[in-house]
Amino acid sequence: MNRVLALVLFLCAAACAHSKATTFDVRAATSGRGRAFEFDPQQGELIAWSANGKLLQLWVHPGELVVGTSSRRTVQEGCRAGFLTRHDPEGSVVVEIHLCPSTRAKTPGWTAWHADYELHTEKEMPGTLPPKSEFAVAWDEQLRDLRIASSGMRASMTVPDGKWTGPIRSYPEMVALAVLLGVVPFAPDGKYEAY
Secondary structure (H helix, E strand, O other): OHHHHHHHHHHHHHHHHHHOOEEEEEEEOOOOOEEEEEEEOOOOEEEEEEOOEEEEEEEOOOOEEEEOOOEEEEOOOOOEEEEEEEEEOOEEEEEEEEEEEEOOOOOOOOEEEEEEEEEEOOOOOOOOOOOEEEEEEEEOOOOOEEEEEEOOOEEEEEOOOOOOHHHHHHOHHHHHHHHHOOOOOOOOOOEEEEO
């Protein structure tokens, strides 16, 4: 009987811990097409969901990443890291991501970030991501509009007050990277919104 009670308490605790995750969507403002996200504050993990499961996983303080079954990679202090996973009929394609602060921001109020990508697949993938990207983020004075800039795009994201604002305002670079990578469906006018 004690084992059953202990198991029930464990499952309740796990369910309560999981329920603390914040869910939100980011969508292209004009088309309404978007992507569902979840942020788990206990794990410091941002997940973008697709029909096939986890599409993007980024951790705030990863320490190290386990790549495959035997490789561990250390992640620098202050960096974010994770994986972009695409499931194809031929198999899964995994892109390892290291997202670190950069000193390249030239405009006051902007924070620059540098992302390195490494492809993990059993076959050659022409036309995949570049090996790196540079971008910057900045907030307006009311912390309602996030601006995203890279050499290839300019975008803005409206973030109205709500339960999801905490993760986005605390880690805007992680959500900005999802926009930059095309995890959020493309907005031709560069306008996105979180809800």
